[in-house]
Amino acid sequence: MAESDRVWEVFRQESEGDPMIHGGSVRAPDEELAMHYAREFYGRRQESHRLWVVPREAITELDDPDLLQPPFDRSFKKPGGYIIKHKLEAAKARAASEKGE
Amino acid sequence: MSELDAVPRQALAELLLTVADDEFVIGFWDSEWTGIAPMLEEDVAMSSISQDEIGHARALYELLAGLTDTDADAIAFGRPAADFRHAALLNHARTDWAFTVARRYLYETADAVRLAALARSSYAPLSELVTKMRREESYHLLHMDAWLRRLAAAAHDRLASALERAWPDAQAIFTPPAGEAALLEAAILPDPFAALHERWLGQLRPVFAELDLPIVSAAVPSDGRTRRTDDFAWLHGEFTSVAGSEAGATW
Numbered sequence: 001m002a003e004s005d006r007v008w009e010v011f012r013q014e015s016e017g018d019p020m021i022h023g024g025s026v027r028a029p030d031e032e033l034a035m036h037y038a039r040e041f042y043g044r045r046q047e048s049h050r051l052w053v054v055p056r057e058a059i060t061e062l063d064d065p066d067l068l069q070p071p072f073d074r075s076f077k078k079p080g081g082y083i084i085k086h087k088l089e090a091a092k093a094r095a096a097s098e099k100g101e
Numbered sequence: 102m103s104e105l106d107a108v109p110r111q112a113l114a115e116l117l118l119t120v121a122d123d124e125f126v127i128g129f130w131d132s133e134w135t136g137i138a139p140m141l142e143e144d145v146a147m148s149s150i151s152q153d154e155i156g157h158a159r160a161l162y163e164l165l166a167g168l169t170d171t172d173a174d175a176i177a178f179g180r181p182a183a184d185f186r187h188a189a190l191l192n193h194a195r196t197d198w199a200f201t202v203a204r205r206y207l208y209e210t211a212d213a214v215r216l217a218a219l220a221r222s223s224y225a226p227l228s229e230l231v232t233k234m235r236r237e238e239s240y241h242l243l244h245m246d247a248w249l250r251r252l253a254a255a256a257h258d259r260l261a262s263a264l265e266r267a268w269p270d271a272q273a274i275f276t277p278p279a280g281e282a283a284l285l286e287a288a289i290l291p292d293p294f295a296a297l298h299e300r301w302l303g304q305l306r307p308v309f310a311e312l313d314l315p316i317v318s319a320a321v322p323s324d325g326r327t328r329r330t331d332d333f334a335w336l337h338g339e340f341t342s343v344a345g346s347e348a349g350a351t352w
Contacts, residue, residue: 024141029251036244037142095148 011052112280121161122187128154178344182337189270202265207271223288251310273325
């Protein structure tokens with residue numbers, strides 16, 4: 001059964017509102033059996049609230065190091081260096097005093 | 102209905118035994134696919150479905166044990182092969198994948214009709230348990246329907262001959278338990294098995310016509326739940342071997 005070599009990526013959500021996290025993959029000839037097998041592999045022990053089953057070929061992959069790991073210093077694009085601790089404390093104090101009024 | 106008179110109580114015990122033994126025996130047969138199913142994914146699916154069936158059997162045996170003052174393990178593992186009450190369909194060995202799909206499709210569809218009726222039973226402990234069982238059985242049925250359709254397209258003749266072989270003994274799922282009249286009178290069983298049989302055939306006909314699969318004419322056999330075979334005697338020896346190795350032991 002050559003079509004059974006189709007690979008489906010399975011994403012799981014543990015509770016409503018949680019992010020969908022990649023769980024792994026199953027092989028199945030079509031979407032219907034892929035759903036059944038995803039349920040068996042990633043849901044039969046009641047460990048999942050929701051599954052997404054995606055054919056691997058539908059995924060667009062980006063792994064070009066020139067785009068993802070460019071060689072120049074990028075530290076100025078990172079949010080580090082901003083100290084928000086004092087701003088946060090001030091905001092909390094303001095919120096508390098508004099509540100107290 | 103909390104207290105049952107002796108007659109419906111005995112009939113209910115017979116009914117529970119037939120459903121439980123069906124689930125128990127098909128669960129054991131199809132668990133034999135563990136490790137050798139056609140694809141790894143199907144291996145896990147079939148093993149998981151078989152475990153579900155044995156779980157259903159356990160719940161039914163426990164309900165029965167409460168009625169008859171014994172325990173579920175004694176009912177499951179302490180009876181001789183001749184005392185089992187599963188349908189003759191489940192007397193056959195596992196055989197090949199086409200036969201497994203054919204048998205299981207016939208079983209799941211028949212079981213769905215039976216459970217839909219028992220969900221309306223006047224005996225609340227049974228209707229509550231069956232309502233829970235149906236939530237798992239609906240997936241079993243979906244899965245076997247998926248396989249029936251794929252084999253009908255990819256291996257039509259092999260599937261058709263497996264269905265022809267399984268068909269006569271599949272009718273035995275509707276062989277009524279002893280005491281059916283008392284069950285009907287107490288509304289423990291809302292519809293007679295003859296009506297359930299007709300309902301099942303009515304559901305199968307359009308599917309089989311669509312897939313060009315054979316429906317052989319066959320009656321419901323009166324000995325459909327008492328006939329046993331060498332294949333089943335072998336399976337019985339397998340599933341009682343551990344419990345029988347140390348009588349009375351706590352596992």
